[in-house]
Amino acid sequence: MSDMTPSLTTGVPRETLDGESRVALVPATAQALIKQGYQVQIETGAGLAAGYLDEAYTNAGATIVSNRSELFSNSDIILQVRAAGANSDNYSQDLDLLSSGKVVIAHCEPLAEPEAFRGYADKGVTLFALELLPRITRAQSMDVLSSMATIAGYKAVLIAANALPRMFPMMMTAAGTLKPAKVFIIGAGVAGLQAIATAKRLGAVVSAYDLRPAVKEQVESLGGKFVEMELDTGTSEQKGGYAKEMGEEFYRKQREMMSKVIAESDVVITTAAVPGKKSPILVTAEMVQGMKPGTVIVDLACEKGGNCELTVNGQTIDSNGVKIIGPKNITSTIPDHASEMYSKNITTFLKNLVADGAVNINMEDEIIADTLITREGEIVQPRVREILGMT
């Protein structure tokens, strides 16, 4: 190996959040890192819930470490699925194992739970939050939010199909023709588009809504119908206070349209999340009342309060026969593929971070500047500082 090769040790601890089944590095990516010259250490059982035995890591050239404290002290760079606010209950135990100069890369919930960063700063840890990756082409292959949204959109449809008392596809049988399920997807981001694709694959009639009319083409290219609002702008124009009235009119019309489409749907999947904020309520209790018994709502925004007024995170609520499902940590239910994608994301991030065998905090690189949370005892991320009132 050349002198250009990093001689860094990356450590992968077992995830400690209850119900978290993913692992930050799968054996195949561990092997790729080792080929690049890294040492890779894995805490015993770290991959087990995702289906990867210690043996698979050993075969890939990694070292298994049974003592978590030892793993942290051996490692230059710690790769986790969840650190800081993304693991609020348990991250402080890891703080005790961290020391100045260690680099941690993980999901951190940087905007919703920024208080957790004070501990990392105090320890002198260099912490990166992958949620803050800029949405630029160069960062696409590191984009954990997209990866996990792909998984979530797929699984949301399976959860809905499993809960529905009807089948998704139209079936022409000797016992008559069965109508296909009507599926309505709210929000056509990565999760929404994957949900559209999956529901179409299963044979449902799919419609979708998004505030951004620009996604219409994407929805249609997947075979979905884009639901449009007919806004009677004529009426609004005659009134005073144009902009404000227009706003109210817009939201009223939106609610009306939503109520109508939701009442006709067998399945509603909501995917509207605002980073770091409480999710907007798009499906009211009243709209749920308009749904038929046996219909199903899957609320992918459940961890941030939900898009449906009745959603409870991690539970299935029955409201007059309508099931409202809040699938907590949904990506952990497909831990193998989720870990595979996450591994790829985090190692691509790592490759960009390390130059000539050392961590290189190049603040000219927006990938690094946007995701860097703490460094040399300080919380440095501008948006996080603003939320914490540190400006």
Next chain:
Amino acid sequence: MSDMTPSLTTGVPRETLDGESRVALVPATAQALIKQGYQVQIETGAGLAAGYLDEAYTNAGATIVSNRSELFSNSDIILQVRAAGANSDNYSQDLDLLSSGKVVIAHCEPLAEPEAFRGYADKGVTLFALELLPRITRAQSMDVLSSMATIAGYKAVLIAANALPRMFPMMMTAAGTLKPAKVFIIGAGVAGLQAIATAKRLGAVVSAYDLRPAVKEQVESLGGKFVEMELDTGTSEQKGGYAKEMGEEFYRKQREMMSKVIAESDVVITTAAVPGKKSPILVTAEMVQGMKPGTVIVDLACEKGGNCELTVNGQTIDSNGVKIIGPKNITSTIPDHASEMYSKNITTFLKNLVADGAVNINMEDEIIADTLITREGEIVQPRVREILGMT
């Protein structure tokens, strides 16, 4: 209404088996019967678990009866999802409500649980078991086994996809290409073919095996790969006792081939049922040991002992990370469509049974002759009589 119209009353009791969510008649088919001149009486709440409120039946022109005993005494013909041996724990309570001359049409488990028929015969009930419908063209639209197998094959794939830690379709993402799931279907009857179709829809790579080489074309037309055995008949020919040796050689080769395909699969769905008999064991404990952790078996034969040696009906077993799922009464998990299909089947059967406003037991009609179990105090079905040693 003309004089040709039946003036018969059909009664639909609430199903009493624990976990049974289907109903023998949905409101739409109730309405169709009423148009033909039938009276339709429904026990309070009979459709609730399938998503049909009493109100929906009332709107269809049916009468809701709160007293089960009254419902039975009012009805000429009782339509049930489960009677006799298909509801072993509870059918005897219905026997107390039945009297001579009543007609009952239902699933009855005629070959596995024939003892139950003695009570029906003693009561003088005319009982039809829909499982015994002949597989002739004219009976296709009555064929409850096909209808329910369609539901079961579809749902088996959803259950598997939900349990699998990977996604079914190949996905080309910014975080790399994810391999599609490999799904192996054993048995290419109605359930198996529907499972193939559903797994293909979801994007899996599907292979299937069936003892009958004739189904190869059907498997392939759905996009599945038909797994064939290479039988070294040359070797067998040199030995004595040809037929027997060939048989042993065949089963050994079958097990070898199965072991190999199963070890490479992410999902195995077994659908091999023999009417009235214990299901054949096709997936041994040893074959399960050869599977990767995280893989899934869904055993549709679980109610008859299972096609997998480790299956437990109604449970999910974990064997070294392999999930073996025995989905008890799977059609009841899609009760709306299952009831819709069952309704259509049973009313088509009824239409064939009733002529000029009366039940017409035409023993020249094989649909009637094959399904008729008890009549005028006797068990009359030849196969049932044989099993009971009554010949």
